[in-house]
Amino acid sequence: MQQLLNFFFKNRTFLLFLMLFSFSIGLTITSHDYHKSRFLNSSALMSGSIHAFFSKIGNYFNLKEENFLLLDENNRLKALNLNRSIQSTAVSNDAVNYQLTPASVIKNSYVFPQNYLTLNKGEGDLIKEDMGVITSNGLVGIIDQTSSKYARVISILNTKSKINAKLKKSNHFGTLEWNGENHRSVQLHDIQDLVKLAKGDTVVTSGYSSVFPENIPIGRIESFQLNDTKDLYIINVSLFNDMTNLRHVHIIENLDFEELKTLKEKNE
Numbered sequence: 001m002q003q004l005l006n007f008f009f010k011n012r013t014f015l016l017f018l019m020l021f022s023f024s025i026g027l028t029i030t031s032h033d034y035h036k037s038r039f040l041n042s043s044a045l046m047s048g049s050i051h052a053f054f055s056k057i058g059n060y061f062n063l064k065e066e067n068f069l070l071l072d073e074n075n076r077l078k079a080l081n082l083n084r085s086i087q088s089t090a091v092s093n094d095a096v097n098y099q100l101t102p103a104s105v106i107k108n109s110y111v112f113p114q115n116y117l118t119l120n121k122g123e124g125d126l127i128k129e130d131m132g133v134i135t136s137n138g139l140v141g142i143i144d145q146t147s148s149k150y151a152r153v154i155s156i157l158n159t160k161s162k163i164n165a166k167l168k169k170s171n172h173f174g175t176l177e178w179n180g181e182n183h184r185s186v187q188l189h190d191i192q193d194l195v196k197l198a199k200g201d202t203v204v205t206s207g208y209s210s211v212f213p214e215n216i217p218i219g220r221i222e223s224f225q226l227n228d229t230k231d232l233y234i235i236n237v238s239l240f241n242d243m244t245n246l247r248h249v250h251i252i253e254n255l256d257f258e259e260l261k262t263l264k265e266k267n268e
Helices: 002-010 012-031 033-089 257-267
Strands: 098-108 114-119 132-134 139-146 151-158 163-167 173-177 185-192 202-205 217-226 232-239 248-254
Touching: 114 139, 114 248, 185 217, 248 257
Parallel strands: none
Antiparallel strands: 098 114, 098 248, 114 151, 132 139, 132 248, 139 151, 163 173, 163 202, 173 185, 185 232, 202 217, 217 232
């Protein structure tokens, strides 16, 4: 207490000046409308800036949660749209149903002959082998291994990958593979030489497998040439997905996969 009193006593002149200065400013502001309005505007501006600053800080810390909410909503809407499009093209009402699960890519490779991705969802999230993986832009790959928390995906940039695909315009189908050369494009094989092709034509999934539904985007025709026997095309397909920059994906589960697998084994 004594130290506080000593402080006021030593600085009494300066403190008196501050008090009189503040009092004079207050009188000036209250006695003139112009100064009063300028002061209020400045106060409002300062207050707004402070609130905006703290709001940005709060938004930053809530950004991750907001991203997850947006991803879940996007996943739900995409699943509804996917099943609706399948039902609209199905011959009967017994259309195949698909369920989507959002996931994040925690590891990705694209420079090797055999490339893989690792996702942050696994058996604990009911993720299984042979489930397809896509983004909003298109095809990514197929899950080949799972653990309790993670899943490994065979990327379409993998020389072992083989996926049924077709030309959207004509419905001619073939096999989508990768020659291991360019991470921006893959190759579509087994399209007959009688088929009319054009650069820019869209390539999508054929729907002839139990992994992917029909019409999942893959890419556009970049170039094409005949094979050595001159009866089939080798088509270079420029991918819609940037395979070097994958963050969030959707895992596709065919709810009738086991039934279709059992039927296939019986036929074989």
